[in-house]
Amino acid sequence: MQPDPRDLLPLRPVAFAVLAALADGARPGIDILDEVNATVPGRPLLGPGTLYRLMRELRQDGLIERIPRGTRSDDERQAFHALTPAGRRVMRAEAARLRRTLKLASPQGSE
Amino acid sequence: MREPDRAVRLYRRLLAVLPDALRREAEADLLEVFRDAHARVAAAAWPVRLRFWMRMIADLAVVSIAERKGVRPMRPFARLQGDIRLAARRASASPGWTAAAAGTLALGLAASIVTGVLVRDVLLAPLNFPQPERLVRILEVSENGRRWWPSFPNAAAAAAAVPARLAARVDPAAVLRQE
Numbered sequence: 001m002q003p004d005p006r007d008l009l010p011l012r013p014v015a016f017a018v019l020a021a022l023a024d025g026a027r028p029g030i031d032i033l034d035e036v037n038a039t040v041p042g043r044p045l046l047g048p049g050t051l052y053r054l055m056r057e058l059r060q061d062g063l064i065e066r067i068p069r070g071t072r073s074d075d076e077r078q079a080f081h082a083l084t085p086a087g088r089r090v091m092r093a094e095a096a097r098l099r100r101t102l103k104l105a106s107p108q109g110s111e
Numbered sequence: 112m113r114e115p116d117r118a119v120r121l122y123r124r125l126l127a128v129l130p131d132a133l134r135r136e137a138e139a140d141l142l143e144v145f146r147d148a149h150a151r152v153a154a155a156a157w158p159v160r161l162r163f164w165m166r167m168i169a170d171l172a173v174v175s176i177a178e179r180k181g182v183r184p185m186r187p188f189a190r191l192q193g194d195i196r197l198a199a200r201r202a203s204a205s206p207g208w209t210a211a212a213a214g215t216l217a218l219g220l221a222a223s224i225v226t227g228v229l230v231r232d233v234l235l236a237p238l239n240f241p242q243p244e245r246l247v248r249i250l251e252v253s254e255n256g257r258r259w260w261p262s263f264p265n266a267a268a269a270a271a272a273v274p275a276r277l278a279a280r281v282d283p284a285a286v287l288r289q290e
Contacts, residue, residue: 029140030147047170048144049129052137053178078143 005086005093008061013040014054019063019083019091026067026082029055055081063087118149122167128175247273 011019014036021027021035029051037045046054058064064087067080083091122145126134145167152163202209237243249272251261263269 028147029144033144033148045166047166047174048141048148049137049170049174051144052140053174056137078147079140 005090008063008090009094009097011090011094014046015058016091016094018051018054018058019087019094022064022081022083022087023091026080028078028080032081058087063090118153119146122149125168125171128171130175130178133174133178249273 017036017039018032020039021032027035029048032055033046033048033051036051040046055064059066062084064081065084067082119142123138123142126138126141129137149163152160155163238246240246249261249269250258252258261272263272
């Protein structure tokens with residue numbers, strides 16, 4: 001039986017940003033770093049070390065996986081990271097939760 | 112040696128601040144992301160590169176502390192930033208109280224510093240002479256016990272006035288040099 005994605009909600013903004021950055025497919029670490037720094041407001045920016053710890057936690061939760069170096073033709077030097085099916089479910093559940101929250105916060109009839 | 116190689120070597124050295132287990136498992140990933148990030152600023156002006164390195168160092172420091180304490184990863188300094196913002200807002204809301212608090216703090220700091228300097232210079236620091244342990248104080252004592260500072264025409268006369276049992280410890284030549 002698959003675990004309920006709602007058990008992991010709410011996600012922290014940085015964790016959600018990492019999952020969202022991988023929504024369109026596997027990406028290398030530097031792209032994820034750029035995406036998270038561009039979408040999560042506030043400073044200072046995330047660095048490689050903080051991103052690594054965050055992604056390690058998401059891997060341990062089974063939300064993302066690493067595609068080893070050399071298995072993609074794009075760049076043999078880089079390791080890519082991708083969403084797992086569980087990660088995609090959690091990302092969608094978090095997006096739905098945020099949409100509901102936004103709806104609650106919006107004045108009636110403004111949407 | 113090419114600049115990127117040097118930067119990567121320096122970053123690899125900085126990784127020494129991380130706990131051993133994390134450094135072993137993460138080194139390849141961290142170097143990869145660092146290399147890509149550094150490539151973007153390698154040709155930039157020095158303030159940009161300086162900011163980049165400060166960000167890298169702060170990131171490793173935060174990760175090192177968080178890993179040792181088992182803190183969940185989050186944006187570095189997020190809580191500290193919030194605290195500072197809250198303090199600034201409250202301070203600007205009541206300027207009189209803030210000025211009084213700052214003045215009290217400044218007075219306290221100044222008093223502490225002055226006390227510390229006095230204790231150091233008057234009580235702890237050696238006298239400003241070579242071999243200060245060899246200095247002697249010469250006093251004349253009358254029969255009724257009254258003491259006063261004798262006056263000597265020169266240092267040699269002062270040295271001659273020293274009792275014989277102390278004379279070996281007084282070097283008139285050294286006294287003359289100080290005169």
